[in-house]
Amino acid sequence: MRLRVRRRPVKYARLEVRPDGTVLVTAPDGFDVDSLIERHRGWLEGKLAEIDGLREIAESGFPINGEFYQVIQGRKAKVHTKFKTVFLSPSREEVLSCLKKLLRKELLPIVDEYSEKMGIQPGKVYIRHQKSRWGSCSPRGNLNFNIRLIAIPPELREYVVIHELAHLKYMNHSRAFWELVGRFYPDYKTARKELKKWWTIIELNPHWKWLAGGV
Known part of the structure; x- marks a missing residue:
């Protein structure tokens, strides 16, 4: 689990899972981050498993209109909705x-x-x-x-x-x-x-x- 702790003068500690899988904790100085992580470990593991599943989907092509198009490197950028292909120029x-x-x-x-x-x-x-x-x-x-x-x-x-x-x-x-x-x-x-x-x-x-x- 990649953990990043951000110390801020907040009233309540906040726990967030970033899209890249980093667990971000925003908490005041002296706050027990380890205890917070343990209390929410089940939730965190569920969120991280969900992101792993989404990562597999995300790497299956270029998303257009909710579908994943095949990517072709080309000299000119173009989207072919009929053939579900995306030409990516440099x-x-x-x-x-x-x-x-x-x-x-x-x-x-x-x-x-x-x-x-x-x-x-x-x-x-x-x-x-x-x-x-x-x-x-x-x-x-x-x-x-x-x-x-x-x-x-x-x-x-x-x-x-x-x-x-x-x-x-x-x-x-x-x-x-x-x-x-x-x-x-x-x-x-x-x-x-x-x-x-x-x-x-x-x-x-x-x-x-x-x-x-x-x-």
Whole structure:
């Protein structure tokens, strides 16, 4: 078990398993970390086993729309949805640009559909390479979506759009916010769990690691 202890002036100790399998403990000075690990050992072992299973899935290809495409190294970046292949050029920027175009084509009709259904008028739609969240919205009503959304199943992408549109009405996670989300995506709790799994898969996927600037 890879353990990393982060000492912070927090009131309660926090235990987290990172997508790479590192166990991160955030705790105040003098806190008994070993005791915390022992109390939660069963939970930790379950989470680490889950990550090992996701790692095997993550290494099976390039995820597009929830499926794993065959990767071919080529001179020009291209995605063939019919043949389920991804051509990766040596240029990260070129590959990211290709994925952004594909995602925009997938996203905009969903944004238009649910904007009308929900009676919400968003501003501009941006696609960015973010490292911490699937999407966000600005006080001006603009929507930001993570390029990683191209990797996940379309129904989860739909949930993310509904979630961010709902934030244009409620800039919080209040009961009213979740009621609005639930009206248009009743199974949002399952979607949230699935998104966590997909985030881990993308973090472990060697091709997305390369796109993020990793080895």
